[in-house]
Amino acid sequence: MRRRRRRLLIVGLLLPTLMGAAVLALIAIRGTSVYFYAPKDLPETQEIAGRTIRIGGMVAEGSVKPGTGLETRFDVTDFEKTVTVLTTEALPGLFRDNQGVVVQGKLGQDGVFVASQVMAKHDENYMSPEVEKALKATGRYEEYTKPE
Amino acid sequence: MTYSRPILWITAILTLGLLLTGAVWALFFTPPDYQMGESVRILYVHVPAAWMTLGTYTFMVIASFVGYVWRHQLADLAAREAAPIGLVFCILALLTGSIWGKITWGVWWDWDARMTSVLVLAFIYAGYIVLWRSIDNQAQAARFAALLCFVGAINVPIIKYSVEFWGSLHQPATVITAEGPKMPVEMLWPLLIMALAYTVMFSFYVTLRLRTVLRQLRAGRGLSSRPVSVAQPVTMTDVPPAHDITLSADADRQGKE
Numbered sequence: 001m002r003r004r005r006r007r008l009l010i011v012g013l014l015l016p017t018l019m020g021a022a023v024l025a026l027i028a029i030r031g032t033s034v035y036f037y038a039p040k041d042l043p044e045t046q047e048i049a050g051r052t053i054r055i056g057g058m059v060a061e062g063s064v065k066p067g068t069g070l071e072t073r074f075d076v077t078d079f080e081k082t083v084t085v086l087t088t089e090a091l092p093g094l095f096r097d098n099q100g101v102v103v104q105g106k107l108g109q110d111g112v113f114v115a116s117q118v119m120a121k122h123d124e125n126y127m128s129p130e131v132e133k134a135l136k137a138t139g140r141y142e143e144y145t146k147p148e
Numbered sequence: 149m150t151y152s153r154p155i156l157w158i159t160a161i162l163t164l165g166l167l168l169t170g171a172v173w174a175l176f177f178t179p180p181d182y183q184m185g186e187s188v189r190i191l192y193v194h195v196p197a198a199w200m201t202l203g204t205y206t207f208m209v210i211a212s213f214v215g216y217v218w219r220h221q222l223a224d225l226a227a228r229e230a231a232p233i234g235l236v237f238c239i240l241a242l243l244t245g246s247i248w249g250k251i252t253w254g255v256w257w258d259w260d261a262r263m264t265s266v267l268v269l270a271f272i273y274a275g276y277i278v279l280w281r282s283i284d285n286q287a288q289a290a291r292f293a294a295l296l297c298f299v300g301a302i303n304v305p306i307i308k309y310s311v312e313f314w315g316s317l318h319q320p321a322t323v324i325t326a327e328g329p330k331m332p333v334e335m336l337w338p339l340l341i342m343a344l345a346y347t348v349m350f351s352f353y354v355t356l357r358l359r360t361v362l363r364q365l366r367a368g369r370g371l372s373s374r375p376v377s378v379a380q381p382v383t384m385t386d387v388p389p390a391h392d393i394t395l396s397a398d399a400d401r402q403g404k405e
Binding site: 004007008011014015018019021022026034035036038056090091092093094095102117118119120121122123124125126127128129130131132 | 179180181182183184188191213216217218219251252253254255258260261295298299301302305306313314315316317319320321322325330331332334335
């Protein structure tokens with residue numbers, strides 16, 4: 001009986017302690033580790049020049065300009081600031097205006113971001129094409145597909 | 149184990165019926181997605197596998213807790229026998245997610261928080277299985293494996309909230325959100341049926357694996373690949389209070405308690 005209580009105490013202390021430590025560690029690194037920068041959070045150009053980083057945002061409407069071959073130029077925006085991206089990589093099937101994207105590459109001195117990888121970000125909304133058509137017809141499409 | 153036979157039959161029939169219903173519904177009678185098109189159908193395999201990856205681990209944590217505190221042998225064995233099933237769910241989620249990622253995001257893999265934390269869980273599953281097999285004394289192995297299971301449990305909430313904590317490539321939750329499912333009912337129903345099918349399939353395999361282990365114990369042969377010496381012959385009619393299955397190292401200790 002005494003042993004059982006001791007084991008219960010061990011696990012009862014171990015589990016909350018580990019959980020608490022993990023939560024504290026996560027809160028501590030939350031500010032220091034980012035998966036991608038939004039254009040407005042981008043550090044100074046000289047600070048990140050030459051380093052591989054990721055930028056996440058939306059493809060600005062009407063900004064996609066195909067160049068020669070696979071070369072494409074487009075703007076990534078968070079509706080506050082905009083970064084021009086240049087890539088020679090193949091674009092994912094979901095890539096288009098107003099699509100959430102994550103681009104990985106380096107920021108040049110001229111402020112143009114040269115992406116070695118372009119990934120399309122899908123949001124949590126699922127919808128059938130008929131519903132999309134119906135929503136667009138009633139003008140309420142934006143409400144349902146607003147990112148975050 | 150007089151109950152195991154009907155349980156196995158019922159869960160086997162239910163699994164087959166639900167899997168067939170869910171798969172046919174999902175593949176032929178659900179609409180494509182407005183963005184992802186037909187590739188959205190990977191959803192019905194991927195999402196239940198990902199749920200069961202976390203579900204199986206949670207099952208193992210609870211079983212390990214009961215086994216560790218009350219020295220309940222059947223609970224220890226339940227955790228041990230569930231682990232390979234969880235690992236299979238985990239690998240299935242990673243593989244189908246990778247295929248879906250290539251189609252949707254344009255990459256097979258990316259080190260974002262969700263994918264990385266699920267990969268870590270796969271390693272925890274593997275480590276847990278290896279730990280059980282690397283210690284001959286199964287009573288001792290049960291204690292170490294339970295502690296590993298508790299430590300690994302911190303990864304479960306990390307996986308769940310990884311998509312909200314860090315900006316990730318993986319999308320946030322769709323089905324369980326504060327505003328309700330962000331998915332039409334004609335997609336949600338087959339998804340829930342598939343999830344139920346996976347859950348029932350999990351109970352089938354755990355029951356089957358446990359029954360096999362207990363039969364081996366009863367036969368007094370120990371476990372073929374994992375040596376377990378049995379202090380006294382165990383008859384199956386004795387099983388329901390499962391701590392009656394006394395593994396050798398615990399025999400003297402249990403006498404003192």
